[in-house]
Structure formats: C-alpha cells, structure tokens
Amino acid sequence: xxxxxxxxxxxxxxxxxxxxxxxxxxxxxxxxxxxxxxxxxxxxxxxxxxxxxxxxxxxxxxxxxxxxxxxxxxxxxxxxxxxxxxxxxxxxxxxxxxxxxxxxxxxxxxxxxxxxxxxxxxxxxxxxxxxxxxxxxxxxxxxxxxxxxxxxxxxxxxxxxxxxxxxxxxxxxxxxxxxxxxxxxxxxxxxxxxxxxxxxxxxxxxxxxxxxxxxxxxxxxxxxxxxxxxxxxxxxxxxxxxxxxxxxxxxxxxxxxxxxxxxxx
Amino acid sequence: xxxxxxxxxxxxxxxxxxxxxxxxxxxxxxxxxxxxxxxxxxxxxxxxxxxxxxxxxxxxxxxxxxxxxxxxxxxxxxxxxxxxxxxxxxxxxxxxxxxxxxxxxxxxxxxxxxxxxxxxxxxxxxxx
Numbered sequence: 001x002x003x004x005x006x007x008x009x010x011x012x013x014x015x016x017x018x019x020x021x022x023x024x025x026x027x028x029x030x031x032x033x034x035x036x037x038x039x040x041x042x043x044x045x046x047x048x049x050x051x052x053x054x055x056x057x058x059x060x061x062x063x064x065x066x067x068x069x070x071x072x073x074x075x076x077x078x079x080x081x082x083x084x085x086x087x088x089x090x091x092x093x094x095x096x097x098x099x100x101x102x103x104x105x106x107x108x109x110x111x112x113x114x115x116x117x118x119x120x121x122x123x124x125x126x127x128x129x130x131x132x133x134x135x136x137x138x139x140x141x142x143x144x145x146x147x148x149x150x151x152x153x154x155x156x157x158x159x160x161x162x163x164x165x166x167x168x169x170x171x172x173x174x175x176x177x178x179x180x181x182x183x184x185x186x187x188x189x190x191x192x193x194x195x196x197x198x199x200x201x202x203x204x205x206x207x208x209x210x211x212x213x214x215x216x217x218x219x220x221x222x223x224x225x226x227x228x229x230x231x232x233x234x235x236x237x238x239x240x241x242x243x244x245x246x247x248x249x250x251x252x253x254x255x256x257x258x259x260x261x262x263x264x265x
Numbered sequence: 266x267x268x269x270x271x272x273x274x275x276x277x278x279x280x281x282x283x284x285x286x287x288x289x290x291x292x293x294x295x296x297x298x299x300x301x302x303x304x305x306x307x308x309x310x311x312x313x314x315x316x317x318x319x320x321x322x323x324x325x326x327x328x329x330x331x332x333x334x335x336x337x338x339x340x341x342x343x344x345x346x347x348x349x350x351x352x353x354x355x356x357x358x359x360x361x362x363x364x365x366x367x368x369x370x371x372x373x374x375x376x377x378x379x380x381x382x383x384x385x386x387x388x389x390x391x392x393x
Contacts, residue, residue, distance in 0.1 A: 040326075040336035043348070082384075146335060154332050155382060189389035190353050195381040207350075210337045 045212035049230030051149040052128065052204055053259035054218070055238050055247065060225035062120045069222050071098065073123065076220035077202070082193040084183030093174040093194075095202040096125040096217055104250055122262065123226070125217075126151060126172040126202040127250060130257025134164035134173065143199075149231075149259065150204045160197035169251050170258070173201045204228075231259065300368040303358035310341050321377075324351065351383050360386040 042048075065071075077083070077096050086092050101108075101117035104124060108114075128151045134143050135151060142157035143164055165173045179196045187193075191207065194200050205215035213219065218226045229238035238261075241247075247261040266272070281288075309316045311323070330336040331349040339347045347354055359365050362385040370376060380388070 039340045040330040040334070040349075041338045041340065042335050043337050046335070046337070144333070146333070148335065152332060154328070156328065184392075187384060187389060187392045189384050189386070189392075190350075192352065192382040192384060195378070198382075206335075210331075210335070 043210055043212075047209045047212055047214075049148050049209075050232035051230060051259065052209075053149070053229065053231040053238050053261065054125075054204075054215075055227040055229075055241050055261045055263060056123055057223075057225045057227070057263045058117075058120050058122060059263070060223040061123065064221065064223035064225060065121055067222075072220040072222060073217035073226060074098070076216045079186055080188050080205075080208075080216045081191055082180075082184050082188055083200075084180035084193075085185070086178070086180070086183045091177040093176065093180060093200060095174075095200070096123060098123055105248065107251060107253060108248075117264075123217075124170065124172070124250075125260060126204070127170055127256070127258030127260045128204055129259065131255060133167040133169065133256060137163040137167045139163065146206075148209075150206055151201075152203060152206060153199075153201065155192070155194060155198055155200070158198045160199065162199060164199055169254055169256065173199050175199050298368040298372040300366070301361065301364040303360070303365075306358040309358075310339070310345075310347055312342075327351075351379075356386045363387060 074096050078085070081095060083093055083095050098121050101120065101122055102114045104122055105113075128149060130149075132143075132145060132151045135145055138144070139161060140157045140159055142155070142159070143151060143153045146152045160175065162175055165175060176194050176196050176198050181193055184193060205213070208215060215226075215228055218228045227237055227241060229236035231239055231242075233239060241263070242261060245263050246265040247263050249258045249261055252258060311319075316323070327339060327349045330339075337349045339349050341347065362380060366379075384392075
C-alpha cells in the first residue's frame with residue numbers, strides 16, 4: 001500500500017502537534033511535585049560562619065594531659081560519630097588523633113624544634129583546607145567544600161575509590177576496610193555509622209553547628225586548648241588569637257590553606 | 266490467513282502462559298503488606314498519599330538540602346517545621362524499621378541499603 005504525499009505530510013504535522021501537546025501536559029502534571037525553595041531553611045539557632053577554623057594551644061594540651069584528661073576530645077568525637085576502634089593499625093579509622101611533632105611537621109627543618117616539642121602532644125584532624133586536594137580528585141562529588149568552609153562528605157555518594165586519601169597530604173582520611181559496626185562498643189543512636197567501602201574523616205561537627213553547638217572536641221576539652229571560630233569574622237576568638245600569637249600550620253607550603261592552627265609560643 | 270487453526274490456539278496458549286501469575290493469585294489478598302504505623306502520632310510529615318508515593322524523593326531532597334546547602338529545617342505543607350534527620354526526626358515515631366519499612370520493601374523486592382549506615386531504632390536498642 002503506497003502512502004500519498006499529502007497523507008504523509010498530514011501525519012507528520014499531526015505527530016508534531018501531538019508531541020508538543022504531550023510535553024505541555026507533562027509539564028503541567030509534574031509542576032505540582034516541584035517543591036518551592038522556601039520549604040527549606042537553615043535553623044535560627046545554627047552557628048553561622050564563612051570560614052570555620054580551629055586553633056590548638058599545644059601547651060595547654062600538654063597541661064591537660066599531665067592532669068590526666070585522658071584524651072577526652074578524641075573520646076567525645078569518636079563516641080558521638082560512631083567511629084570504631086579497630087585494633088589493626090592498617091585498618092584503623094580516625095577522625096581526630098594524637099601524634100608527635102616530628103611526624104607531622106616534616107618541613108620544619110630546625111632540628112632544635114623537635115627537642116622543644118618532644119613531650120608536647122599534637123592533635124590532628126582534617127584541616128578543612130581552603131583549597132582541598134581531596135575535593136579536586138573526588139570523581140563523584142561525595143566530598144566537597146561547603147559555603148561555611150567545611151570540607152564536607154556525603155557518605156551516600158562515596159564509591160570508595162580512595163583518590164581523596166591519596167590526595168590528602170595530612171592522612172586525615174580513613175577507609176573502611178571492614179564493616180565497622182562490630183568495633184563500636186558504645187553507640188550514639190543519633191548519628192549513623194559508616195559501611196564497608198566508604199572513606200570518612202572529621203566534618204567539623206556540622207551536625208552540632210546546625211544545632212548551635214560547638215564541635216564535640218572543643219566542648220570536651222577541660223583545658224580549653226581547642227578554640228573554634230570563624231576566620232572571616234575579625235572579632236572572633238580565633239582571629240584575635242591568630243593576630244596576637246605565633247601559630248604554625250601543617251604543610252602550608254603545599255598551598256592547601258589548612259584551617260587548623262597550632263599555637264607554639 | 267494461513268494455518269489459522271495452529272496460529273490462533275498458539276497465541277491463546279502464549280497469552281495464558283504469560284498471565285499465569287494473575288490467574289494463580291486471582292482474588293487472593295493475603296499477600297498485601299500491612300506496615301505497622303506509629304501509635305502515638307497520627308500524622309506524618311506530609312499527607313499519607315504523598316508519603317506513600319514520594320518518601321524516597323523527600324528523603325533524597327532532605328539529604329541534598331541539609332548536607333549541600335546547610336538547610337536543616339523543612340517546612341511541611343501544613344506549616345509545621347521539622348529538623349532534617351532520619352535518625353533524629355523520622356525514628357522518633359517510626360521506631361521499628363522491620364515492622365514498618367521492610368514490610369512493603371520486602372513485598373516489592375526493593376532492598377535499599379539505608380540500615381547499613383543509619384542505625385535502625387531496634388538495632389540501637391539491642392546495641393546498648
């Protein structure tokens with residue numbers, strides 16, 4: 001059966017009209033589903049900042065340790081965030097940890113400094129860099145920098161490729177080689193655990209900031225050796241301290257712009 | 266039509282064969298899942314129909330808004346405000362995932378891996 005040219009053109013025209021009409025109807029149908037922006041807001045009690053940063057007074061930290069603070073900061077953080085304590089060092093997970101000066105500041109060439117800082121504990125955590133290399137390499141945007149300067153993680157999106165771990169010059173990220181749940185003794189039911197195959201790290205207690213609270217380690221420290229605040233605000237405590245006292249940062253020469261400062265004077 | 270006496274019975278047998286599940290389960294209703302609803306609260310964040318159809322979309326939007334944009338407060342269509350959190354908000358009423366979520370999800374054979382990380386309330390109870 002041969003189709004006439006006239007019929008063919010008619011059919012083509014009808015198809016075009018039909019497609020346009022169905023697209024318009026589809027738009028109308030889905031419009032109800034699209035949610036307005038105003039339905040989401042940030043909580044009024046939330047602490048707001050443009051560049052969150054932390055200052056660690058290592059001498060106060062030493063004093064606290066001598067008094068037997070038992071690393072309350074680490075304990076508080078790891079309890080609140082369900083960080084497992086895995087005995088195997090190769091598989092361990094850490095958000096905040098303690099190490100020696102010479103292991104963390106390899107660029108400090110003055111060997112006498114090592115002598116000075118020999119007995120002083122240094123606390124390490126994610127530096128929440130200005131220019132985070134981990135964010136640059138993440139193929140899924142699971143890790144990203146939020147508008148408050150925190151290097152955030154969306155664990156749902158992490159595929160466990162560990163590019164970020166290779167990129168981070170501070171060793172601040174840990175990978176879950178095994179299911180972490182059997183290694184969590186005391187669980188905090190308000191925060192999720194992670195699962196096997198996901199990378200994790202300190203998130204500057206974003207969930208506590210949203211509730212108007214300081215990060216867990218800052219709150220737990222009995223010596224007030226950890227100070228948290230907004231670097232963008234000239235009058236914040238961190239800004240004032242950094243203007244008055246001598247502070248160093250880990251591997252700042254790499255250009256990552258770390259936001260964790262160590263007071264050394 | 267050629268071979269109509271073979272082709273037509275063939276088509277009928279084919280249709281019958283592919284619709285076997287319909288005939289076998291015809292009129293049977295016991296398989297329909299009955300999730301256990303929270304006792305103390307009668308109304309969810311949005312209407313029953315909306316939650317039924319779009320709960321996963323809502324949770325997905327919640328995650329994006331909270332984690333990506335620091336927007337932790339959700340205003341429902343009735344004006345009530347909720348803090349965005351699965352474990353701190355949803356679980357306050359839905360306190361047993363096995364009796365609620367899993368009932369339907371098992372029925373339709375979808376197994377989202379929420380509870381690999383988010384601690385289901387019944388698991389948290391046993392843990393401590």
